[in-house]
Amino acid sequence: MESSLAISRGAKRAPIAWRHVRDQVGLYGAAILLALWTLAPIYLIALSAFSTKAGVSAWPKSLLPTNFSTDTMQFFINSKGVLQSVGNSVVVALLTIAASLLLGAPGGYALARFRFKGKQTIQLSFLISKMFPTAILSVPLAVTFLQLGLYDTVWGVALIHTAMALPFVILLTAGIFVGVPRDLEEAAQTLGCTRMQAFVRVVLPLALPALAAAAIFTFVISWNEVFAATIITLQHRTLPAQVLSSLNDSPLYYRFAGGFFMIVPALIFIFLIRKYLLNMWGSVVR
């Protein structure tokens, strides 16, 4: 009775091969749509960034690179303050990575390995810094930084970026260290390692790819952050702050070139770490 029911139900369905094709078409169709949604703006920005200055405001617009030129990009890169701000951005990002990993990774390790009182509360409180909009914090921060002599320095910006990245870094590294079985560390200890040696020889090599991904993630956070960087710097702007502050009184092609220039590093890094980002989320869920 039951088997005949199954057969009749099967017969009503489309044949297996056709169903497979249909599912695949649906899946890839959805994926392509989603990709287009994000890629189209990037493509349009790239198109304008690599056309002649006149081509940027030409109408109707060609969707193909018909008037390819590096004039616009050259103009942008040679503009006053741009190269210096790129340098500032890189320095700030590197400082942010160093500080947030040095502070965050031990925190993540502690959350992953130890049971202690108030663990839940501490874990939640890491996110409190995310509760306040930077706009509200900016004025008191600017005042404090002025008093401390951190105003308008890369150190000051890196400090703020570290504060912004830390919650993510702690939670991400906690996920990473949870993914490295405790047994391995204990086995290393019974085989003659101190706690520290066990960490360096066993945990670190296994966590390194994911930690590198966390570092790049931090880089992207810092590279893209604009608000705090704009408020607490004047002369030593990072790239987004530089672009933002000159946005209103610059020609359209400058904006496109600036936009493209800022997208590219983020794109490259995400591409490099895509595998580890998936790993990371996976191990956090686990």
Add this chain to the structure above:
Amino acid sequence: MAGIKFDSVRRVFGKTVASNDVSLEIKDGEFMVLLGPSGCGKTTLLRCLAGLERVDGGRIYIGDRDVTDLAPRDRKLAMVFQSYAVFPHLTVFDNIAFGLKMQGRPKDEIKRRVQEGAELLQLQDYLARYPAQLSGGQRQRVAVARGIVMQAQVLLMDEPLSNLDALLRLQMRAELKRLHAEIKATTIYVTHDQVEALSLGDRIAVMKSGRIVQCDVPMNIYDDPASVFVGGFIGTPPMNFLKGVVSAEGAPQVVVGESRIAPTPAQTPALAARRGQPILLGIRPENLAFASSAQRNTLRGHVVVVEPLGSHKLLTMQVSGETIKVSVPPDQSVASGNDVWLHFDADKIRWMDAGSGDTIH
């Protein structure tokens, strides 16, 4: 010489007492099995010895060294983990060599000892591979080899076979026994599998709720369990228990259903002290046999299920309202629904206190 001594070792997790003042002495070169159901504290005890868990009270000695407050690396022991804990980023060679490298041994000595260890566990052909390229059984061998090359005086194993499939487990079990005979390290082996315990142990310490309830050689544990818990935990199927009452008058006898069981002379005084009280009769399934008629020490039983298992038939039976297991020879003719007489020798009976479950001697 490296005997081991636990002296009132206590470990508490929150409200759970994982190790309740456990004292145990293990002789040099002995193979001691810690056996018990999950959560009985056997792994905690092992981890306390390894230094991976601190103790809340008591002392632990290896040889005559008090190791209670030493770091794991200073205790000079090797441990095999249930999960194998083989380092995935190192080759088999580097895994086995790990501890020797940490000791800063010269390169040629490391190479020689890794080779020896690999040979002992038939891993010579896999030294260049990574753990991901090995089967579960091979990874297990790597974990054992890694511990053995340390030539530690004490070898700890935490359920090392529980992740293997049944056939492999059978092979490895015999291999571990051969290995112990060869290296003669004092070994503590944690398991919840009573067959493993009987097969491997020089002695078995049966644990329950953070305490050792019986510690003896395997056959004594099997034949003479200290309590209903031990009898019911060891043996496949475990010991049967029937409720009875000691007769109030005359020579002490135990009334089970409609039968009267006479104890051996050695058991008589203990039973005489319990006239009129309830008591438990413990008997192993293989110590019951069919009898043609009612006689001394027989019980009336009703066959419910017959399971032919090749080497014997396993019967599920009802005796005076209780379910018991009986093991009979494979050629015994029996069918479900039969009513039969079951006979046993009085000296195979173990009497237990009906309240505490402790064996009466």
